[in-house]
Amino acid sequence: MKAGIVQMLAALGLLADTSRVGLLLTCDEESGSGTSRSLIEEQARRSGAVLVGEPSTPEGHLKVARKGGSVYRLTAHGRAAHAGVEPHRGVNATVEAAHQVLALAALGGASGAGAPAGTTVTPTLLAAGTTTNTVPRARASPSTCAPGPGPSWTGSTRRSGRWRRGRRVPR
Incomplete structure (x- = not known):
């Protein structure tokens, strides 16, 4: 600048x-x-x-030229529980969000996920929980940037179901 x-x-x-x-x-x-x-x-x-x-x-x-951009919001829904007394009753959305953010980041063009070369997927914001003693909910906001002029990559919306359904944390 x-x-x-x-x-x-x-x-x-x-x-x-x-x-x-x-x-x-x-x-x-x-x-x-x-x-x-x-x-x-x-x-x-x-x-x-x-x-x-x-x-x-x-x-x-x-x-x-510049990359086009889009921002998506991922919300991992968990089940709150006391983290020290009964964590087994909770579903830790922070851990789930961490898995999903890694899966989202892998959708970039360099990974061979079908995106045009130069496409980047950059997790930028992550918020989780409200207290230190409660199994939390979580939300992530990854930013997806596709290369400049030319065909846009619409695969991000078509592929979104793949990572949403691929939860890693047992319920």
Whole structure:
């Protein structure tokens, strides 16, 4: 990001006339542009062209596309029980979620799971339990990113039943 800003400022310095050029820098892109989205959309509507100052790859290649993304939510339902007195009465959703998150991560293109090369599946958020002495429930939110332009990988939704039904924790 910082390299892109330097490149944009250097390019602006080379222009004889910048009266019709705007530069918009935002700081919340990685988190979904929650506070800057309306400003970005407003400025985009006013613009004849938009350039994104994304820096090159480590090999020096120009970035001309970006991965598409989707976010899925996995919820493992367990059965609460006291963890010290009667854990055998519970179904530990955290352990189940851990198994399922590993199965989801394996769906990426590098694993040969049928996804296009370059597809990534990255578990990003995991929440489980409410107390330290209770067998917990759990929820995971993996982010799936497919390569840029071209056919999209719809297998993630078709394959979702496979990992949902493949529970590992006995009930």
